[in-house]
Amino acid sequence: MLETTIAAIRPLDESAMTAARELHGRLTKPAGSLGALEELSVRLAGLAGACPPPLPEPAAVAIFAGDHGVHAQGVTPWPQEVTGQMIANFLAGGAVVNAFARQAGASVTVVDVGVATPLPAAETPGPAVLDPHSPRLVSASVRPGTRDLAVTAALTRDEARTAVQTGIRIADELIDAGAGILLTGDMGIGNTTPAAVLIAAFTGADPLDSTGRGTGVDDPTYARKVAVVRAALARHTPDPADPLGVLAAVGGLEHAALAGLILGAAARRTPVLLDGVIAVSAALAAAAFAPAAVGAMVAGHRSAEPGATVALRHLGLDPLIDLGLRLGEGTGALLALPVVTGAVRVLHEVATFDSAGVAEK
Numbered sequence: 621m622l623e624t625t626i627a628a629i630r631p632l633d634e635s636a637m638t639a640a641r642e643l644h645g646r647l648t649k650p651a652g653s654l655g656a657l658e659e660l661s662v663r664l665a666g667l668a669g670a671c672p673p674p675l676p677e678p679a680a681v682a683i684f685a686g687d688h689g690v691h692a693q694g695v696t697p698w699p700q701e702v703t704g705q706m707i708a709n710f711l712a713g714g715a716v717v718n719a720f721a722r723q724a725g726a727s728v729t730v731v732d733v734g735v736a737t738p739l740p741a742a743e744t745p746g747p748a749v750l751d752p753h754s755p756r757l758v759s760a761s762v763r764p765g766t767r768d769l770a771v772t773a774a775l776t777r778d779e780a781r782t783a784v785q786t787g788i789r790i791a792d793e794l795i796d797a798g799a800g801i802l803l804t805g806d807m808g809i810g811n812t813t814p815a816a817v818l819i820a821a822f823t824g825a826d827p828l829d830s831t832g833r834g835t836g837v838d839d840p841t842y843a844r845k846v847a848v849v850r851a852a853l854a855r856h857t858p859d860p861a862d863p864l865g866v867l868a869a870v871g872g873l874e875h876a877a878l879a880g881l882i883l884g885a886a887a888r889r890t891p892v893l894l895d896g897v898i899a900v901s902a903a904l905a906a907a908a909f910a911p912a913a914v915g916a917m918v919a920g921h922r923s924a925e926p927g928a929t930v931a932l933r934h935l936g937l938d939p940l941i942d943l944g945l946r947l948g949e950g951t952g953a954l955l956a957l958p959v960v961t962g963a964v965r966v967l968h969e970v971a972t973f974d975s976a977g978v979a980e981k
């Protein structure tokens with residue numbers, strides 16, 4: 621399934637991109653006046669293979685949740701139980717991601733890929749339904765949290781593959797249910813540590829540049845976190861040409877599943893709007909599996925985590941908004957969604973100089 625998904629990921633359609641550039645030149649606005657929205661809409665035309673591309677509606681957020689053995693190294697001040705407790709909060713509609721999803725009209729699917737504590741909620745029965753007011757839970761736990769990457773490989777290759785394939789399956793289910801765009805979300809206390817190792821592994825960045833303060837760690841905790849990232853790289857020597865091996869050695873279950881979601885979206889030629897540092901670390905893995913997957917990625921925002929900027933630069937992506945957010949859950953992606961929709965809507969709705977009778981220079 622992973623291999624067939626990778627094989628299905630194709631480059632952008634040049635003729636649809638040419639048509640979109642040509643259409644932009646005829647719309648009632650000075651050429652280039654919509655800045656980054658123009659190139660984004662051209663890319664989405666290339667992804668869809670059509671000009672105009674479909675409006676990216678409805679939107680579906682997939683929040684992958686997992687726990688982390690590296691929590692034992694004291695890399696975050698928060699107790700591990702908060703991961704499961706926040707899932708209950710997501711399902712009750714009380715988290716920031718829920719508020720933003722309701723505002724954006726996006727559905728929320730929470731996927732347990734490896735939460736360590738027992739969850740209060742059971743899987744939501746039935747097929748995926750894209751209802752912005754009813755968050756759903758999918759139970760797809762690979763194992764109860766990763767092993768401690770400071771001590772041993774976080775996952776076996778098989779476990780990492782299962783998590784990636786879960787992400788692909790969720791992408792397929794959401795797209796089959798009608799989603800026109802997927803948004804990445806994450807929940808996992810401690811997950812900025814594996815994100816920092818993944819970013820260093822795939823980009824070659826120094827741990828000081830790939831590691832941030834996550835939920836807001838103090839100076840001694842930050843120093844410990846950087847040391848854990850540096851030691852993990854030395855212990856595992858992850859090979860960026862072997863993304864499954866990298867995810868297994870130093871990743872998290874939600875990072876692996878997010879990589880799968882991104883690959884699944886790219887294979888279905890559906891845009892995937894990336895959230896913060898966890899999402900972009902997973903995007904590096906997706907790009908290592910299939911470089912053409914970058915064509916489906918839209919960087920929602922620039923997380924305050926420094927590793928996010930390192931990863932975005934490596935992917936060649938410019939984030940749409942930069943608000944100093946450092947929350948995760950999918951919140952930054954949701955705030956960027958109207959920008960993506962606006963970029964596409966222009967190609968659908970704006971009159972041409974000809975049709976509107978507006979004189980050209």
Ligand SMILES: Cc1cc2ncn([C@H]3O[C@H](COP(=O)(O)O)[C@@H](O)[C@H]3O)c2cc1C
Pocket residue numbers: 695696697698702706806807808809810811812813833834835836947948949
């Ligand atoms: C209440 C709460 C809600 C959150 N929502 C997202 N995160 C974010 O913070 C965590 C990563 O930061 P670190 O690596 O420093 O632990 C992840 O769960 C991420 O989704 C949260 C964190 C907390 C505490």
Ligand SMILES: O=C(O)c1cccnc1
Pocket residue numbers: 812833834835895896897898899923924925928945946947948949
């Ligand atoms: O960038 C993010 O998504 C992020 C940053 C800090 C903590 N959790 C998530």
